[in-house]
Amino acid sequence: VRGDYQFLENASLTQGRFLNQMDLDAYEKNAVIGHRVYQDLFKDKNALGEYIEITGIKFKVVGVYTDPGGEREETRIFIPLTTAQRVYNAGDKLRSLVFTLKPEDDFETALATSEAFTAQLESDLKTKHTIAPTDASAVNINNSLENAKRFYDLMNMIRWFFWGVGICTIIAGVVGVSNIMLIIVKERTKEIGIRKAIGAQPLSIIGMILHESIFVTAIAGFFGLIFSLFLLELVGPLIETDYIRNPSVDFNVAITTVVILIVAGALAGFVPARRAANIKPIVALRDE
Secondary structure, eight states: OOTTHHHHHTOEEEEEOOOOHHHHHTTOOEEEEEHHHHHHHHTTSOOTTOEEEETTEEEEEEEEEEOTTOGGGGGOEEOOHHHHHHHTTOTTOOSOOOOOOOOOSSHHHHHHHHHHHHHHHHHHHHHHTTOOTTOSSSSOOOOHHHHHHHHHHHHHHHHHHHHHHHHHHHHHHHHHHHHHHHHHHHHTHHHHHHHHHTTOOHHHHHHHHHHHHHHHHHHHHHHHHHHHHHHHHHHGGGSOOSSOOSOOOOHHHHHHHHHHHHHHHHHHHHHHHHHHHTOOHHHHHHOO
16 A cells, blocks of 8 residues: 555554655565554564564564454555565556545535546546446446445434334333223222312322323333343443444433333323223212
């Protein structure tokens, strides 16, 4: 690679330096290794000035880098382009070119710009090398933003799926809590009748049942949230990949969930509360 490849990859140096123009001009056998390679070979010792062997040729380590792309990106080793062309008899041939475009204000604009750029690049390369425009296999162009869009679309589908599962679960919970509250109202018929006989208003009866329903729902939701946080802390480090890192519960999602639970509790208690408010005191007092 050339010296500016560090910025194309958005790599950060933890030790030493990256390759520079002097390395290319002098055909230096220097190498910059990823953090994963560094850990495997040197076990957190100082790697600068040490030599590693690549296909029988020794290279001196001049830097160690980390990459926001994750461990897979940190398993690579970079050497000067000119050195690779000379020691591996590659001539002036290149296996790949990497381009980074200027940042845009939003993802959609960046995606459209990158697609236009890749289309123009493919056309120019085919024209230069006399390749038929319809030959799709001659030039392989990988657009990282297109890959990212597919990944984000997949994540959105998974997110909506879990929202659907969550809503269905809440509906089932509302039905369950509502049935429980109906049973409670039936068992407390005499108590409700006494309250109404001594002057309790229907709204106070409704409020009492709704408060109990919301309390039951909120307590269940609170313990469910605590359990999910505990489970995430437990299994989170085990499911980390290049695409999923530091899984956590979004604060806004947690607040939204609490609000939904409160509304669900109110809905679950509405029918039992109305039934309790309509109980006639004289009938309730005769109830055994």
